[in-house]
Amino acid sequence: QRRKNAILVDGVILNGPVADSEAGEKFVEEATKIIMEEVIKKAADVTEKVCEWQPPEKLKALLDLELKDTGENHQKLLQFCRDVIKFSVKTNHPRFFNQLYAGIDYYSLAARFITEALNPSVYTYEVSPVFLLVEDAVLKKMIEFIGWEEGDGIFNPGGSVSNMYAMNLARYKYCPDIKEQGLSGMPRLVVLTSDECHYSVKKAASFLGIGTQNVYFIKSDERGKMIPEELEKQVLRARKEGSAPFFVSATAGTTVLGAFDPLDEIADICERYGLWLHLTLTKLSHVCFELLYGRILFSSRANSVAWNPHKMLMAGIQCCALLVKDSSGLLKRCYSANASYLFQQDKFYDVSYDTGDKSIQCSRRADAFKFWMTWKALGTTGLEERVNRALALARYLVDEIKKREGFQLLLEPEYANICFWYIPPSLRNMEEGHEYWEKLHHVAPAIKERMMKKGSIMLGYQPHRGKVNFFRQVIISPKVSREDMDFLLDEISSLGKDL
Amino acid sequence: QRRKNAILVDGVILNGPVADSEAGEKFVEEATKIIMEEVIKKAADVTEKVCEWQPPEKLKALLDLELKDTGENHQKLLQFCRDVIKFSVKTNHPRFFNQLYAGIDYYSLAARFITEALNPSVYTYEVSPVFLLVEDAVLKKMIEFIGWEEGDGIFNPGGSVSNMYAMNLARYKYCPDIKEQGLSGMPRLVVLTSDECHYSVKKAASFLGIGTQNVYFIKSDERGKMIPEELEKQVLRARKEGSAPFFVSATAGTTVLGAFDPLDEIADICERYGLWLHLTLTKLSHVCFELLYGRILFSSRANSVAWNPHKMLMAGIQCCALLVKDSSGLLKRCYSANASYLFQQDKFYDVSYDTGDKSIQCSRRADAFKFWMTWKALGTTGLEERVNRALALARYLVDEIKKREGFQLLLEPEYANICFWYIPPSLRNMEEGHEYWEKLHHVAPAIKERMMKKGSIMLGYQPHRGKVNFFRQVIISPKVSREDMDFLLDEISSLGKDL
Numbered sequence: 001q002r003r004k005n006a007i008l009v010d011g012v013i014l015n016g017p018v019a020d021s022e023a024g025e026k027f028v029e030e031a032t033k034i035i036m037e038e039v040i041k042k043a044a045d046v047t048e049k050v051c052e053w054q055p056p057e058k059l060k061a062l063l064d065l066e067l068k069d070t071g072e073n074h075q076k077l078l079q080f081c082r083d084v085i086k087f088s089v090k091t092n093h094p095r096f097f098n099q100l101y102a103g104i105d106y107y108s109l110a111a112r113f114i115t116e117a118l119n120p121s122v123y124t125y126e127v128s129p130v131f132l133l134v135e136d137a138v139l140k141k142m143i144e145f146i147g148w149e150e151g152d153g154i155f156n157p158g159g160s161v162s163n164m165y166a167m168n169l170a171r172y173k174y175c176p177d178i179k180e181q182g183l184s185g186m187p188r189l190v191v192l193t194s195d196e197c198h199y200s201v202k203k204a205a206s207f208l209g210i211g212t213q214n215v216y217f218i219k220s221d222e223r224g225k226m227i228p229e230e231l232e233k234q235v236l237r238a239r240k241e242g243s244a245p246f247f248v249s250a251t252a253g254t255t256v257l258g259a260f261d262p263l264d265e266i267a268d269i270c271e272r273y274g275l276w277l278h279l280t281l282t283k284l285s286h287v288c289f290e291l292l293y294g295r296i297l298f299s300s301r302a303n304s305v306a307w308n309p310h311k312m313l314m315a316g317i318q319c320c321a322l323l324v325k326d327s328s329g330l331l332k333r334c335y336s337a338n339a340s341y342l343f344q345q346d347k348f349y350d351v352s353y354d355t356g357d358k359s360i361q362c363s364r365r366a367d368a369f370k371f372w373m374t375w376k377a378l379g380t381t382g383l384e385e386r387v388n389r390a391l392a393l394a395r396y397l398v399d400e401i402k403k404r405e406g407f408q409l410l411l412e413p414e415y416a417n418i419c420f421w422y423i424p425p426s427l428r429n430m431e432e433g434h435e436y437w438e439k440l441h442h443v444a445p446a447i448k449e450r451m452m453k454k455g456s457i458m459l460g461y462q463p464h465r466g467k468v469n470f471f472r473q474v475i476i477s478p479k480v481s482r483e484d485m486d487f488l489l490d491e492i493s494s495l496g497k498d499l
Numbered sequence: 500q501r502r503k504n505a506i507l508v509d510g511v512i513l514n515g516p517v518a519d520s521e522a523g524e525k526f527v528e529e530a531t532k533i534i535m536e537e538v539i540k541k542a543a544d545v546t547e548k549v550c551e552w553q554p555p556e557k558l559k560a561l562l563d564l565e566l567k568d569t570g571e572n573h574q575k576l577l578q579f580c581r582d583v584i585k586f587s588v589k590t591n592h593p594r595f596f597n598q599l600y601a602g603i604d605y606y607s608l609a610a611r612f613i614t615e616a617l618n619p620s621v622y623t624y625e626v627s628p629v630f631l632l633v634e635d636a637v638l639k640k641m642i643e644f645i646g647w648e649e650g651d652g653i654f655n656p657g658g659s660v661s662n663m664y665a666m667n668l669a670r671y672k673y674c675p676d677i678k679e680q681g682l683s684g685m686p687r688l689v690v691l692t693s694d695e696c697h698y699s700v701k702k703a704a705s706f707l708g709i710g711t712q713n714v715y716f717i718k719s720d721e722r723g724k725m726i727p728e729e730l731e732k733q734v735l736r737a738r739k740e741g742s743a744p745f746f747v748s749a750t751a752g753t754t755v756l757g758a759f760d761p762l763d764e765i766a767d768i769c770e771r772y773g774l775w776l777h778l779t780l781t782k783l784s785h786v787c788f789e790l791l792y793g794r795i796l797f798s799s800r801a802n803s804v805a806w807n808p809h810k811m812l813m814a815g816i817q818c819c820a821l822l823v824k825d826s827s828g829l830l831k832r833c834y835s836a837n838a839s840y841l842f843q844q845d846k847f848y849d850v851s852y853d854t855g856d857k858s859i860q861c862s863r864r865a866d867a868f869k870f871w872m873t874w875k876a877l878g879t880t881g882l883e884e885r886v887n888r889a890l891a892l893a894r895y896l897v898d899e900i901k902k903r904e905g906f907q908l909l910l911e912p913e914y915a916n917i918c919f920w921y922i923p924p925s926l927r928n929m930e931e932g933h934e935y936w937e938k939l940h941h942v943a944p945a946i947k948e949r950m951m952k953k954g955s956i957m958l959g960y961q962p963h964r965g966k967v968n969f970f971r972q973v974i975i976s977p978k979v980s981r982e983d984m985d986f987l988l989d990e991i992s993s994l995g996k997d998l
Contacts (some may be wrong), residue, residue, distance in 0.1 A: 021543040021978070024605030028539055031609035032531055039616040044520040051628075056852050059628055065636040067871070071878035077606065080611060080875065084868070088629045098626055101618070101862070106523030107576065109615060110530035116581060116611040117538040119590050119600070121816050126951065127597055129550075129558055130587045137564040138733055157817075158860045159654035168706055182710025183682035199836040203859055207667055209708025210562050211681025260796035310862065317620050317862045318656075337698040344961060346941075346968075353555050360702055363600070363809065363816050369583070372566070376579065442845075449847035452625065458502045462843055469845070476878040480521070 027074050031081050038085045043092035043104045046478055046487075049088040049455030050096050059087060085479060089458065094479040095487070098458040100255070103477025105314040111373035112316055121363040123356025124157075125349060131366035132353055139370040141375070142307060142323055147300030150327035154358050155159060155320065155367045160200035162306035162322040163280060165360070167191065167204050167247055169304065169324065170276030172334040174246040179334065188243035191215045192234055194226035194261060196254045198280065214243070221374050223411060224259030224465075226250065228266055235273050249278045250297065256464050257410075258417025267301035278305045289363065312416075312476055314388070315371040331358045390475040394418055397473065397485045410470055418473040419464075422447065422492045424499040441468035443499050450495040456492050501681040530580050537584045542591035542603045543978055545986075548954030549595050558586060586923065588957065591853045593978040594762040594948040594986065597957040599754070599814050602976025610872035611815055621654075622855025624848060630865035631852055637867040640874070641822055643804060646799030649826035653857050654819065654866045659699035661805035661821040662779060664859070665691065666703050667747055668803065668823065669775030673745040678833065682701040682708050687742035690714045691733055693725035693760060695753045697779060713742070722910060723758030724962075727765055734772050748777045751798065755963050755971060756909075757916025764802035779805045811889070811915075812882065814870040830857045843901055889974045893917055896972065903988055909969055918963075918970040921946065921991045923998040940967035942998050949994040956990055 042048045054062060063083055072080075090096060092104040120128045122135060135155055143151035158161055171178055171189065178186060189210050193201045195217040207213045216238060219230045231248065238245040248270050250261040263279065270277040279302040299305055303325050310319035324331055336357040343354050356362070375383065394416045401407040401420050406428065410419035424443060430436045444461035451457050461471050473488070541547045553561060562582055569577075589595060591603040614779065619627045621634060634654055642650035655661055670677055670688065677685060688709050692700045694716040704714045715737060718729045730747065737744040747769050749760040762778065769776040778801040798804060804826050809818035823830055835856040842853055855861070874882065893915045900906040900919050909918035923942060929935045943960035950956050960970050972987070 024603075025539055027605050028609050028612075029535065032535075032612060035612055036524070036528065036531075039525055039613075054628065055848055056624060056628070056632065060632055062815040063629065063632065065632060065871075067636065067640045067874045069879045070875050071881045077609075077872070077876055080872070081609065084613060084629050084633075085617065088617050088619060089626050090697070091620075091626070092616075099620065101620070104523075104618075106526050109579065110527050110576075113527075113531060113534055113612055114538075114583060116608060116615060116815060117591075118536045118587050119588060119815050121590075121598065121600070121601075125555060127588050127590070127957075129553065129555070130562065130583050133555065133559055133562065133564060134583075138564065141560070141566045157660075157864075158858060158862050160861045161656075163861070164706075166747065171708075175578075178708065179705045180710050180712045182687065182704070182711075182713050183708040184685055184687040185712075186683055188683040198861070199838040200859075200861060202836050203834070205681070206678045207663075207859055208706065209670075209677065209682040211677065211679050211683075213679045214681050214683075316615060316618050318864055335702070337701050339698040344944070345969075346944050348944065348951075349554055353781050360659060360663070360699075360706055362697070362699060364657045365656075365817055373576070373579070377568045377570050380566070380568045382570045384551065425519045445843070445845050445847065452847075458626075465704055469843075478890065 001429060010321070021076070027077070030074070030078055034078065034081050034085070038082065039090075039092065040104065040109075043090070044094065046094055048090065048093065048486065049367075050458045051452065051455050052087055053452045053455060054087060062087065094477060094481070094484050095457040097473050097475070097488070098460045100311045100474055101317065101476065103314050103479055105316070105374050107377035108315050108370040108375045111370040114371055115366045120366050122366050123354065123359070123362065123364060124343070125351075125353035126347065128366065131369055132355060133356070134372050135366070136369035138372050138375070139321060139323065141496060142321055146302075146305055146323060151323055151325050152327055152329075152331045152358075153321050153323040154331065154355065156322060156359065156361065156364070157318050158320050159198070159306050159308045160203060161279065162308075162320050163198075163200050163249065164204040164207060164320045165277070166276075166278040166304040166306060167210070167249075168208055169331065169334050170247040170278065171208070171210075173276060173326075173330060174244070176333075188214060188241075190238040190243045190245040191247045191249065192218060192231060192238075192245060192275070193249040194218050194224075194251065196218045196220045196224040196226070196257065196259060197249060197251055198255050201249050216245075220259070223414065224254050224257035226261040226266065228262055228269060231266060232269050235269065235275070245273065245275060247276045247278060249280065250302070251280045253281065253415060253417075256417070256462060258413060258415045258474075260414060263299060263301065275479050276304070277302045278304045278306070281308060309371045312387065313371065313374065314476065315367075315374060318365070319367045319371050321368070334387050335360060386478050389478060390480070391416060393475045393480060393482065393485060395477070396482055397488070398474045400485060400489055404493075407489065410467060419470050420473070421470045422496050424496050426499065437468050443496060444469040444471055445494045447492055448499055451491065454495070457488060459488070511805070522573070524733050526576070529573070529577055533577065533580050533584070537581065538589075538591065539603065539608075543593065544859055545593055545983065547589065547592065549592045549957045550951065550954050551586055552954060553586060554952045556900070559677050561586065577664070593976060593980070594956040596972050596974070596987070597959045598971055599810045600816065600975065602813050602978055604815070604873050606873045606876040607814050607869040610869040612867055614865045619865050621865050622853065622858070622861065622863060623842070624850075624852035625846065627865065630868055631854060634854070634865070634867035635870045636824065637871050637874070638820060641820055645801075645804055645822060649822050650822055650824050651826055651828075651857075652820050652822040653830065653854065655821060655858065655863070656817050658697070658779060658805050658807045659702060661701040661807075661819050662748065662777070663699075663706060664821045665709055665775075665777040665803040665805060666709070666748075667779065668830065668833050669746040670707070672825075672829060673743070673774060675832075687713060687740075689737040689742045689744040690739075690746045690748065691717060691730060691744060691774070692748040693717050693719045693723075693750065693753075695719045695723040695725070695756065695758060696748060696750055696895070697754050700748050715744075717756070722913065723753050723756035725760040725765065725770060727761055730765060731768050734768065734774070744772065744774060746775045746777060748779065749801070750779045752780065752914060752916075755916070755961060757912060757914045757973075758919060759913060762798060762800065775803070776801045777803045777805070780807060790801045809871045811886065812870065812873065812976065814866075814873060817864070818866045818870050834859060861997050866934065885977050888977060889979070890915060892974045892979060892981065892984060895981055896987070899984060899988055903992075905992060909966060913962070915973050918969050919972070920969045921995050923995050925998065936967050942995060943968040943970055946991055946995045950990065953994070956987060958987070
């Protein structure tokens, strides 16, 4: 029938849609069922494997990855879905402790399905009315939590990008001419951060044309906290060299040790020398601090804050906001390019709702919505309970590590990062000399290999500041229980006892 | 029972998980049903509204956006889901023509649900084995399509960010010392691009510390194509000024007019003067070119290509790759920071699969997977059919515009962007003087307001290069039919006839 009434242009039939909607809908339904059974319902089940390990070459052979001229049928495609799930690491698993994100948040997940189905891009109110208002509401609430009376902000693709945004914004504030004229012919700009900071600060300095050599790393103390006196020394050194220190990046919860830089002392120095203070909440949420310690933790003194709800608050990757204390429109002045095809000023609504020109991106995901949904579902109290529980579990684990033979803490944890060694029986009576450390260095990688191949647990390790390889445990998911903590230590002992 | 055997730490019960998995799973199931009914099944239905327009203040009042101390129950949350969907623009609707993305791809959507549920971060093989291999397979296929024998690449959050990556990479190639030393004290770098280029080139120059003044805009001809002689003049001018031209950004399919820069002539000039040639496939896919014109279109002569499958190939926002001709590891040398906690070299597998150090991001989404799924489902042939159909529809619309009274093409379209004016009856006999253009300028915004409030269709407009406001139509979705093209013109006439 369709072919009979065909309107042909260059041999293509143009009547009616070409896509078979019914078959397509059916496919999505079938795939969703698989996701429900194989991912979501298994997320709470500790008897499932954390991963079904295969080495790269073998996995390539197991999956049919090649893209061909002809398509595959739905049955084959659904099998791909099953295989992809099967061989993927279950970051939702209660025993996945390998990164600074983990677990499943049902509310965030439902919100993510909605945004994927609606496929919005958040730049103008006309095309994303709901998601722009949601982003605005979430940013306002985050700003309130930081303790600022006013502020501005934007969600963007990750903490690393947030740090870049902040550094560029501080540079614009320091010298607005740089936006147009660039850095050539300008004095050498200097960024200051602790030697425990996240590697993204260096990446940002390189990307922004500041140069990695112009990141001055401030010594930190034995706990990994920036030493304020050292910061002041380096500021003075930079000034003496005739360069322009303009930006201090502090961290609340460093990546490996979980250290908190002393923000109040750092803020004093920044004020004294007119430096922009940027704070990264690397893996914890500001919520945690306030709830835990009942204080604002001085983050309100920062000029900007990078807050990543995709980590401890389980919003799903990616979900990161850069928050800015300035409310004079600095963010927009710094980033605007005034594209007339997108940000027409003769629209019939209040165009101050069009936020696209604050961003380095054009298309931008509605990442605020999933965090909004979780917060709406749990309330601030529910978020607080989650964090309290994770921290209580961390304290339980620390106590167990202290009690058990063969386990040794690197340092008393300040927060949720627990760094420890497992000492196999063969090393327990050895003197702590070169040979001891050399041998201990290979213990964590060997245990890691065994746990991956068994699929029982996933836990990260690294060497750090002259210390040989140690495990780093962070608790995030509310599905983690005391039993999982016991299992973690039992399993490490069992996997490593013959090393 | 749980409370009876409670292990308390600081008042928190640590036995068993705290989250109610069953209720959570149920919630996701209910939300998925709503998505299926309200978004996916309605995506093919032209009798549904494209948007349910509400002005910002009214919409705020309709939605309960405030985040509170206590959470909401599931019933309330599901109502939020319904409201969010109701008041969101249906970018899947066959009559949504407002942006350079549209429609629904069932395969990509299923893949997106999978990645949201699995929540991977693509940086190391150990944590994202499948998604790293998929990204690798997709990049290899894209490189093959461009016509390079070898190459490198990375998926990242959008075309704007891809352009930044390319500019920074070209700068690193031009002078590797800039990574460490920064731009201060270096000669003034100059970027060259056409005056029709996307605004992200300017944003990139500003972000990277090069400065917007050092973007030299090359004159384009009346069709919006960069004039190669003008490019050469500007390169010579930059050299004469003692500055360092290093990067030419060309576009295949500009944002507004859909113009194709003459790549072969531009490539000749780049070779002559040793400039990096970057090509942006702003909204079309390379696939289109090759299939349509049966030729490689010289993009193989580019040093880098930004390819955005989230536009014409409907992969969903965000899905963008930066592809690089260099296969000597330039991308990694430029971007690496060697974070020892993530990229340990003593892992038990081949760590060359860990791609995280090529990226400016740390956490990174598995955006390649959804595009892989669509390609797998349709095959190259199926993608080709989609593009051919969209282009045939574009030609049909152009013919109709020429036939109908009151419609006027801005210029004969080269590809899929159709720029046109609607001339209401009141203007049809007026002389084309100042008053005529002034009045015509207000026609498109007035019709846009009416179509938004009615919800029948969404189509963008803008002024451009001295031309008053005109409509820009781009066809992407395979659900669009000839009937929708007729409706588009009928509706514009009907909404604008009294203006």
